[in-house]
Amino acid sequence: MKRKVFFLSDSTGMTAENLGRSLLAQFPQISFESVTKPFIDTSAKAEKIAAQINQEAQSSSERPIVVDTIVNTDASQIIKATDCFYIDVFSTFLAPLEQELGVKSAHTVGHHHIFEEESRAVDQAYVQRIEAVHFALANDDGMHLHRYSEADIILIGVSRTGKTPSSVYLGMQFGIKAANYPLIPDDLELNRLPDALADHQRKLFGLTIRPARLSEIRNERKPNSTYASLRNCVEEIKLAEKLYRQCRIPYIDTTQLSIEEIAARMLQRAGIERRVSSL
Amino acid sequence: MKRKVFFLSDSTGMTAENLGRSLLAQFPQISFESVTKPFIDTSAKAEKIAAQINQEAQSSSERPIVVDTIVNTDASQIIKATDCFYIDVFSTFLAPLEQELGVKSAHTVGHHHIFEEESRAVDQAYVQRIEAVHFALANDDGMHLHRYSEADIILIGVSRTGKTPSSVYLGMQFGIKAANYPLIPDDLELNRLPDALADHQRKLFGLTIRPARLSEIRNERKPNSTYASLRNCVEEIKLAEKLYRQCRIPYIDTTQLSIEEIAARMLQRAGIERRVSSL
Numbered sequence: 418m419k420r421k422v423f424f425l426s427d428s429t430g431m432t433a434e435n436l437g438r439s440l441l442a443q444f445p446q447i448s449f450e451s452v453t454k455p456f457i458d459t460s461a462k463a464e465k466i467a468a469q470i471n472q473e474a475q476s477s478s479e480r481p482i483v484v485d486t487i488v489n490t491d492a493s494q495i496i497k498a499t500d501c502f503y504i505d506v507f508s509t510f511l512a513p514l515e516q517e518l519g520v521k522s523a524h525t526v527g528h529h530h531i532f533e534e535e536s537r538a539v540d541q542a543y544v545q546r547i548e549a550v551h552f553a554l555a556n557d558d559g560m561h562l563h564r565y566s567e568a569d570i571i572l573i574g575v576s577r578t579g580k581t582p583s584s585v586y587l588g589m590q591f592g593i594k595a596a597n598y599p600l601i602p603d604d605l606e607l608n609r610l611p612d613a614l615a616d617h618q619r620k621l622f623g624l625t626i627r628p629a630r631l632s633e634i635r636n637e638r639k640p641n642s643t644y645a646s647l648r649n650c651v652e653e654i655k656l657a658e659k660l661y662r663q664c665r666i667p668y669i670d671t672t673q674l675s676i677e678e679i680a681a682r683m684l685q686r687a688g689i690e691r692r693v694s695s696l
Numbered sequence: 697m698k699r700k701v702f703f704l705s706d707s708t709g710m711t712a713e714n715l716g717r718s719l720l721a722q723f724p725q726i727s728f729e730s731v732t733k734p735f736i737d738t739s740a741k742a743e744k745i746a747a748q749i750n751q752e753a754q755s756s757s758e759r760p761i762v763v764d765t766i767v768n769t770d771a772s773q774i775i776k777a778t779d780c781f782y783i784d785v786f787s788t789f790l791a792p793l794e795q796e797l798g799v800k801s802a803h804t805v806g807h808h809h810i811f812e813e814e815s816r817a818v819d820q821a822y823v824q825r826i827e828a829v830h831f832a833l834a835n836d837d838g839m840h841l842h843r844y845s846e847a848d849i850i851l852i853g854v855s856r857t858g859k860t861p862s863s864v865y866l867g868m869q870f871g872i873k874a875a876n877y878p879l880i881p882d883d884l885e886l887n888r889l890p891d892a893l894a895d896h897q898r899k900l901f902g903l904t905i906r907p908a909r910l911s912e913i914r915n916e917r918k919p920n921s922t923y924a925s926l927r928n929c930v931e932e933i934k935l936a937e938k939l940y941r942q943c944r945i946p947y948i949d950t951t952q953l954s955i956e957e958i959a960a961r962m963l964q965r966a967g968i969e970r971r972v973s974s975l
Binding site for chain 2: 420428429430431432435436439440442443444445446447453455456482486488502504506507509510511513514517518520522523542543544546547550551554557579581582585586589634637675676677678680681682685691
């Protein structure tokens with residue numbers, strides 16, 4: 418039977434999910450089943466969730482685990498009183514932080530729109546992220562070659578190595594303008610950089626993947642095609658990696674990585690700073 | 697002077713950033729300057745970061761704040777010995793969790809690819825997210841109307857209310873297939889749902905925004921156009937909101953919200969479950 422976990426928040430729930438999953442991942446021998454409850458910002462909503470937690474505790478042999486990131490103290494107290502293993506993220510760290518910083522914490526819900534200045538910063542980050550996502554979409558798959566001069570980074574790779582999701586993620590999460598260019602077989606045969614890319618060599622970042630995995634992914638899209646055949650995938654990857662080495666383009670193997678890991682490693686390798694907060 | 701903050705991780709750094717920013721947001725009266733250091737997975741790398749932290753402490757009147765999410769105990773010890781205010785996320789919560797669960801934690805780096813079963817789960821989540829992102833892109837701005845039957849949710853709204861970034865984010869973060877359809881002036885004059893949408897009423901979710909904000913955003917794109925004029929924005933928003941109410945379509949005002957908040961509120965209002973873990 419799976420151990421039940423509640424991720425609670427008075428905001429989106431992302432912090433509770435991220436932290437909670439990182440902690441639980443340290444216990445791979447146990448199966449967990451999690452549910453996220455965002456926007457618990459009143460005592461009434463907390464009472465409703467508390468009833469669910471208690472019901473879960475009654476119907477199971479083990480009490481549920483609760484990761485609580487609710488800032489509102491009244492709501493948190495209601496959750497804390499339930500029959501659960503309770504992880505109180507804010508209380509744990511805020512008290513020592515208050516002492517270190519010498520001021521009291523706001524203990525307000527979330528952190529948006531409290532101060533006008535802060536609100537403007539959120540606005541700017543929002544606009545920057547939206548623009549970067551639109552940039553990624555408009556510069557996907559080698560369209561609009563002329564906007565490469567605006568790009569912070571240009572991802573290259575053969576079809577289905579993860580260029581599009583990676584470039585959208587870089588825009589969404591970090592406000593980074595990422596274009597991408599697919600290396601088609603004609604490009605690979607050139608044995609040098611395609612003309613469209615030659616002027617932007619320093620912005621290029623290569624993606625590669627294990628041929629067997631690439632073949633699997635392509636087979637889902639076009640079953641039994643030459644395009645998806647292992648032999649073709651081996652050949653395309655060989656030529657792409659040769660090009661990366663020859664032109665000293667940094668590159669990354671995406672086979673075993675999540676989108677977050679691909680993006681974080683790229684920024685680190687390319688020496689690009691994360692531009693905007695995602696929160 | 698800004699108080700320096702280090703977000704440290706042996707993985708992507710997202711957990712340290714999310715948690716750290718949530719905590720520091722509770723102190724709006726203090727200015728922080730943060731830097732994220734991901735992939736600190738050896739003692740040698742930890743030594744390098746430790747030197748940076750100590751240097752920062754020396755050159756400033758206040759010691760830096762360190763949010764440490766490194767699982768590797770050796771590396772963490774090196775960080776802990778620096779001159780900083782140290783927040784040790786894993787040690788704080790793992791010990792009580794070990795006791796509750798009755799097993800030792802893995803204390804391994806990150807959580808990917810340790811067990812084959814887990815690795816397959818990561819693969820599946822990756823594929824589902826990639827597919828959902830591609831779906832969002834292929835079904836952006838009213839293209840491919842015929843794929844609406846595949847969509848989990850269809851976002852509607854006038855131009856520049858945040859439909860595209862929201863639909864991409866839903867795919868990226870949650871593996872939700874989100875299409876979007878722009879309500880153009882011709883649609884708004886109909887005074888009923890456009891034909892393309894009428895069959896999918898239960899999947900529709902509306903976006904709205906304050907007209908003054910919409911006008912600002914549109915002015916950045918097409919300065920001094922009728923499209924961007926306040927009068928036109930007021931009119932379009934009025935008609936769109938009337939349509940939502942008339943057809944009982946749930947809707948959300950995106951004016952003051954981040955992309956995360958928009959997405960999380962949509963899922964909650966629409967009663968759609970978060971499909972895949974992002975980690």
